[in-house]
Amino acid sequence: MFLSVWCLSGNGLYFIPKHFLLPVGDLIVEDCLWCISCSMKCCNLFYSYIGDSSFHNHFHSLPIPLPTNINARLVPNSLKFAADMNSFREFNGCNEEAKVLAVIFDLDGTLLDTERATRGVLNEFLAKYGKKLDREKEEKKRLGMTQKESAGVIVKDYELPLTADQFITEINPLYRERWAKAKALPGVNRLIKHIHKNGVPMALASNSLREYIDAKISYHKGWKECFSAILGSDQVKSGKPSPYLFEEAAKKMGIEAVNCLVIEDSLVGVKAANAAKMKVVAVPSRREADSYGLANVALHSLLEFEPELWGLPPFDDWVDNTLPIEPIHLSGLYVDGCLHETTEDATFAALPDQVVGLYFGWAKVDTDDDFKILVSINLDLSVVAYKKIHVYLIDTNSESKQLMQIHLVGYIRAWDNKEIKSTEMQKLEEYKSIARASLDLPSFTCYL
Structure with a gap:
């Protein structure tokens, strides 16, 4: 038996071709999923094996033979991938003969929150x-x-x-x-406008009824006109995970299924794309983490999507290595460098799951002044995935334990499983410098 290998880069998760596979016995201890962090230029490697579902906390003390310069750490079971080798599919990027000629989106949880x-x-x-x-x-x-x-x-x-x-x-x-209150998720408006501007056909295929789809997107100016086809589950034989929605969308666009890229958030949607023999990018919430293993690529948000990997025109909206974004607002209690969100309903976080990575923006406390901040939003995988919001003040100091309002206006990079430690001063100062300079540019000051 051989071990499945996945590559995690800033662009998402890719399946590594079979000639990279390594023997299971050399790397797996107590049937856990191990994340092997190597010194390769672009990635970490995820080695997965499904066995005992228990979570082993004391993994650091376990003897495990690893190559030089490779560090091992345990990843929660929620991010495990299917171990059946027959279910794995290699990354189908722009080098495939079947070039991506059209994009099909799911709606709820993919485009709209x-x-x-x-x-x-x-x-x-x-x-x-x-x-x-x-x-x-x-x-x-x-x-x-x-x-x-x-x-x-x-x-x-x-x-x-x-x-x-x-x-x-x-x-x-x-x-x-x-x-009417359902907002577009991070990176959605940007991607829709970009694909439409470059003349790439788009379709919307949702398990909602067509009537409901039209009602939901009516609150988002210009969306309906961007889609060559819009389909609800009441317009086909059966909805997802059957392939009919995606197959009919491709037919209406006049594009072969193998030339379509599906962007989905749910497991049933990813399964439907697989059944339709289409390429699929998963942007799942934490509760839909199972969809990671069946997609060609998994991203935390559409801000991480890189069209050129699929043979589509690249974005041209980055400003000095930073990306202007639609403002993201949150508030909470600032304590010891972390923000603890406050919401009307304590059972829900203020931020959607798709807001993860390194951002920058403006903060306000008791004073009327806005000050610059760098914000790292990570998933803590130690026990159960939940968000840790680290706030790094730029050019100012602020007392701890006070309410803080935050307006994020720029994006630097995706989450990479690592927090910026206070001891990594060089890296921290580098990111602060990037944020400081960007926040002086018109692209970002316009949100003040």
């Missing part, structure tokens, strides 16, 4: 029937299901005195009220 906009709706609805939201059940998620499928599961889970159709009829008005 619909889940966060509609949070609280189900809880409000259940309260009318004397039911209380079960967080454990919700953790299982119904992402990617059609509305009819999701309704059936909810009615059964909460023993509601309704049919699935009655549930949909009653709850839909509550959801519709919130759709």
